[in-house]
Amino acid sequence: MKQFILFSMIGTAMVCSVSSCNVSTSDTFDPFVDGPLIKTDGTTLSLAAEISRLGMRSAGELLRIEITSDEVRGVYLLKRDALQTSAGVIVGGGPVNKAFTHVVREDGELFLFIDALIGSQATASIEVDTSSTAVPALPNQRIQIVFDTDFLVDGLFDPEATGEAGDAEAMDFLSSIQPTVRAEILTRIQQIYDGTGVTLFGPDDAPQEPFSTLTISGQRKLATGDELDGLEVVGCSDVVVFGELLSDATRVDAGNHELADNAIVYVGSFRGTGTCNAGLIVNSTNNIINALSLSGAHEIGHLLGLNHTALDGIMSSAPSFAIQRQLQFQRSQIALDVGRGDEVFTTVIQDPQLYFDEILAP
Ligand SMILES: [Zn+2]
Structure with a gap:
């Protein structure tokens, strides 16, 4: 069960004198005004705050950023x-x-946000890089979508199922709709990424390198280790993973620095054996197309650096369950995973179109 906690990063400012230290309740701490101002001269700093100020930056400036920590999951630049x-x-x-390296694209105040549990520590060094005179151009992101040969039959047909779900007719049905589902997934994901700067390719294309891939796989993936940590499993025989990035220990390619990374959707995970996801999409062509294309669009979002969000859009944590409707990209607070299946919402906003404009060539 997911528990949502509303969290605002607002505390009270400390007002200290020689003899006393009082907490002022009249003055609200705003990290975007009162947060620590970070030096940008390459000094090694110890950072505890989630949001720090980088001051006024100018378009064309290059910031060389290095954050070292075992506890931090990602680093983000905010305006x-x-x-x-x-x-x-x-x-x-x-x-x-x-x-x-972060390239400042427009004049204005910039902030550093560190995705970590409260209380985590990091060592940081931020330096304005003056070695280059030319501002690097925005990259092109090409993504090829590929399919396992029998992704639907292998994924959704359960030979151990009893009754109709396990008979030859069910297998024939899945086999017969495979070409339609494949074509529709490509069309839907194309529509979702239209105008974002991402160029999508089908299985028969030969994109120019570098390019990323999204594989629609027939595999079933069970959650293990950390993913299960503290999760309360009620009435489910299996806890599954619907999709993920394949790079080691990377949940999200923050800032999209990897242009040849890979993601996967596990079609077999949509075939339930417990009550959590049992038979969610099986036997409805429309449900299959919706669930798989939204899950594919969601994983591509992670490849590009998008996080999970508070609102019910493509980047919410469970787009796989939106089987009977279409989701959109939404501007929303990002949701931080705090373990035990819980999420915390922040004062960090993710606006997919604005972000794509910042990181990708049009
Ligand atoms: Zn996700």
Whole structure:
């Protein structure tokens, strides 16, 4: 069961004098105003706050950023949100434990957001890189969608099922709709990414390198280890993974620095054996197309650096269950996974179209 906790990063400012230290209740701490100002001269710093200020930056500036920590999951660059106070909107990001460069695309105040549990520590070094005179161009992101030969039959037909679900007719049905489902998934994902700067390719195309891939696989993937940690499993024989990025330990390619990374959708995970996802999509062509294309679009979102969000759009944590309707990309607070199956919402806004405009060539 998922529990949602509304969380706002608002505390109270500390007002200290020599003899006393009082917490002021009249003054609200706004990290976008009162957060620590980070030096950008390459000094090694210890960072505890989730949001720090990088000051006014100029278009064309290159920031070389390196965050080292075992506890941090991702690093994001924010600008102040134009639509609501005390919020920042994501304009870029990068990996942890590996230096990356952020190109400032427009003049304005910039912030650093560290995706980590409260209380986590990181070592940071941020330096304005003056070695290059030319501003790097925005990259093209090409993604090829490929399918296992019998992705539907292998994925959804259960030979151990009793009754109609396990008979030859069920297998013939899945086999007969496979070409239609494949074509429809391509069409739907194309529509979703239309105008984002992402170029999608089908299985028969030969995209120019580098390119990423999304595989629609017949496999069934059971959750293991961390994914199961503390999850309360009620009435399910299996807890499954519907899709993921295939790069080691990467949930999200923050800032889209990898242009040849790979994601997968596990069609077999949609074939339930317990009550959690049993028979969710099987035997309805429309449900199969909706669930698989939305899940594919969601995993591509992670390949590009999108996080899970609070609202019920493509990047919510369970698009796989939106079997009877279409979801859109939505502007929303991002949701942080805090373990035990819980999510916390932040003052960090993800606006997919704005983000795509910042990171991809049109
Ligand atoms: Zn996801």
